[in-house]
Amino acid sequence: MAARSSLTYNIKRHSDLIIAGLIIGIVLLIIIPLPPGALDFFLTLSMALGLVILLITMFTTEPLQFSIFPSLLLVTTLYRLALNISSTRLILGQGAAGKVIEAFGQFVVGGNYVVGAVVFIIITVIQFVVITNGSGRVAEVAARFTLDAMPGKQMSIDADLNSGLITEDEARARRERLQKEADFFGAMDGASKFVRGDAIAGIVIIIVNVLGGFVIGVVQMGMPMTEALQRFTILTIGDGLVAQIPALLISTAAGILVTRATSDGTFGKDISRQFLNFPKVLLLAGTIIGAIGLIPAMPNILFLSMAAALLYTSRMLSRERQKEAMQAARQAAEQQARQQRREPENVFTYFQVDPLEIEIGYNLISLTDESQGGDLLQRLAAVRRQCAAELGILVRPIRIRDNMQLGYNSYVIKIRGVQVAGGELMPGHHLAMDPLGQDLKFNGIPTTEPTFNLPAWWVSGEDREFVELNGFTVVDCSTVLVTHLTEIIKQHAHELLGRQEVKELIDVVKEKNPAVVEELLPDLLSLGEVQKVLQNLLKEKVPVRDLVTILEAIADGARLNKDPDYLTDCVRQALARTICQRYSDEKGKLSVITLHPRLEQNLQDAIQQTQFGAYPVLEPQMARRLLDKLNTVVEDVTLRGANPVVLCSPRVRLPFRRLIERYLPNLAVLSLNEIPANVEVEAIGTVSID
16 A cells, blocks of 8 residues: 555656656657557557546536646647557558457448448548537637636726725736636637647548558559458548547547536536426427327337426426425525514624725726726725835725716715715816916816816817927826825825734734834733824824834833833934935935024923823914914925925924924924934024014
């Protein structure tokens, strides 16, 4: 038993070498003469191989389970042609070709070469005209339809992926399966030509063997003409039948394989289930056959027996259908009774809210249809990758819904079921924006760019090139929507970062840096406290991609103070180089707006600790003057082409940021501790309320 297992293991291990050797052996059959005994073995193997292939196709449930069939069809065709050459060499050289060919020539056709020739022609016509042509046509149509349907199927896979119904691995597996299916039917379309060529080659070999054998028998062997014609014709026809029967089996297998649609069972189960699914048809057929059996000239017993069998089968199937219907009704009643005993309705599904979703109007559905040129689904996947690369956050699959209550060209963006933004698009048009402020006349529909509320125009395809040549920025509808969505994600990144997302990000860090995670969680801080620090960073547009540095800074600070604000400042100091790089110019210089020392002192004196953190409590008039002055300085710095950044002391930074975030949400506030020593700082403005 152990030796047998070892042999099986070695065969499986070296199967590629064994198959390669067998194919080389097929080529050698064409060159090396075979003795009659060896030819008998190889002919028997050919018939067994054809029978095995036919049975495999009958027990498969879908074509891809036998995806090697096109290549196997080529190999078996080459194998039969090699055997034809070997048998021709024996027939013409020795006047004999082994017991298998002789048996087919004598027993199958009764020793009558005329009958044998007719049988061979019939088999060849059935294979060449009926089966091969039909299966080739089916394979051609299937390949064409599969290729035409690929874009729609790809879009369906992408839609399921973006809606969260399947994972990325499942989507990748479906795409690979779809590609394999297209490749299989395309290969079957070409492989059917091998069977057709094999049939033509068989006819040519028969003619050559008969004529050549007749000449050799009469001239070289001295046989009488009648004896030579009969002997070589019977051997040749026997050879042709031995070759054509496996070819007929394999071509039939090809036809079965390409004509089968995806099913739940094997070929035999499908036939038995679907053929016997209509008892009324059997009843009608039995009645007609019985009526024909009553005609005196007909074989009455045979027809009446067949009619009785059909009627009996119809009766049994009808009873079986009635039993199944009664059982289904009983099961439905029991299920309904069980449901009535349960609660009226499961309402837990209503508590599930998508983190991020887009609702679109009717005219915008084309943006998601790849067959109409829509690429929105692919761009949403790119948005998720961009957020992971820039912000370091995990954005869940973005769901897209069509909402008939919206305007035809409208869309809205929702976070956890609440609308946060929206806009309108015009499919078939492009959005043109003028960064230079030109007064250019062209045919366009005035509108407002939804992301930054800039003046813009919708232009048609004819005017696109004209406005581009005049310095306008022109984008398509999908780009407008994706840009708006990206900015919304950046503004609300802290809302999208839940505890589950934080846990998954930390699990990724733990794979390569387990020490920092094990030190921090759960001994020093809880998962929610780490989430609070990360949310504080994202509120101020600080990326959390470098989680190792962030977690190490949190772990160091948590030994002294576990306050989220304090830990946030610790992390910001650790990410000083990353923060300054975001606001520095090309030369690495940081242009800042400073606060007057007296103003900083007033802010520091007004700081009060609350349960929500430290806030400066200023008089309303003073707070208004501060915001107006700050807004004036920011506008002045922006007009100079610089990126406005406020620089203040570490103690004032976070309270001052909380004071202004409602009015100037995009204004960055840095502390002196967040400036690396090698960064050049230039003060280009000062805020003072005196």
